[in-house]
Amino acid sequence: xxxxxxxxxxxxxxxxxxxxxxxxxxxxxxxxxxxxxxxxxxxxxxxxxxxxxxxxxxxxxxxxxxxxxxxxxxxxxxxxxxxxxxxxxxxxxxxxxxxxxxxxxxxx
Numbered sequence: 001x002x003x004x005x006x007x008x009x010x011x012x013x014x015x016x017x018x019x020x021x022x023x024x025x026x027x028x029x030x031x032x033x034x035x036x037x038x039x040x041x042x043x044x045x046x047x048x049x050x051x052x053x054x055x056x057x058x059x060x061x062x063x064x065x066x067x068x069x070x071x072x073x074x075x076x077x078x079x080x081x082x083x084x085x086x087x088x089x090x091x092x093x094x095x096x097x098x099x100x101x102x103x104x105x106x107x108x
Contacts, residue, residue, distance in 0.1 A: 009040065010038040010039045010040050011038060011039075012036045012037070012038045012043075013036060013037055013038065013076075014035070014036045015034055015035075015036065015037060015076065016033055016034060016035065017033070017034045017060060017061075017076070018031065018032075018033060018060070018061040019031075019032050019033065019034055019044060019058055019059060019060050019061060020032070020058070020059045020061060021044070021046060021048070021050070021056050021057065021058045021059075022056065022057050023050070023054055023055070023056060023057075024054075024055035024056060024057050024081060025055075028048075029057075030046050030047060030048035031046075031047075031061075032044045032045060032046035032047075032048075032099075033045050033046075034076070035098075037076045037077075040102060040103060041082065041085070041100065041101050041102040041103055042058065042076075042077075042082065042100075042101050042103070043098070043099070043100050043101075044058075044098075044099055044101075045090075045096055045097065045098055045099070046096070046097050046099055047094060047095055047096060047097070048097070049087060049089070049095075049097050050084045050087050050097070050099050051084060051087065052084050052085060052086055052087060053083065053084065054083070054084050055081060055082070055083060055084075055104075056081070056082055056083075056084055056101060057079075057080075057081055058077070058079070058080050058081075058082055058101070059078070059079045060076065060077075060078045060079070062078075077103065080103050080104070081103070081104045082101035082102060082103045082104060083101060083102050083104065084099060084100075084101055085100045085101060085102050086099070086100045087099045087100075
């Protein structure tokens, strides 16, 4: 029997920051918002559904003159490829999805 406690390998940091995300091989992108991130992955909310197992490109929206990024984004990847681990629909109208991704390893 499990205790129900999450067994994360790295700490999570709460941050709400605007991002763009898309399937790696498709030109269509969606605006989304991060909820939290860690060294290994990210959790975000999007109006676009992303299927588990697929590769996604995630880019933090670099704010314009009127957009200030949250202060606690240090260590968050600005542009990255990740694998969708799970996707849950959370509302009908407008449709929103919660998405968890795991970053692909960097080889540099």
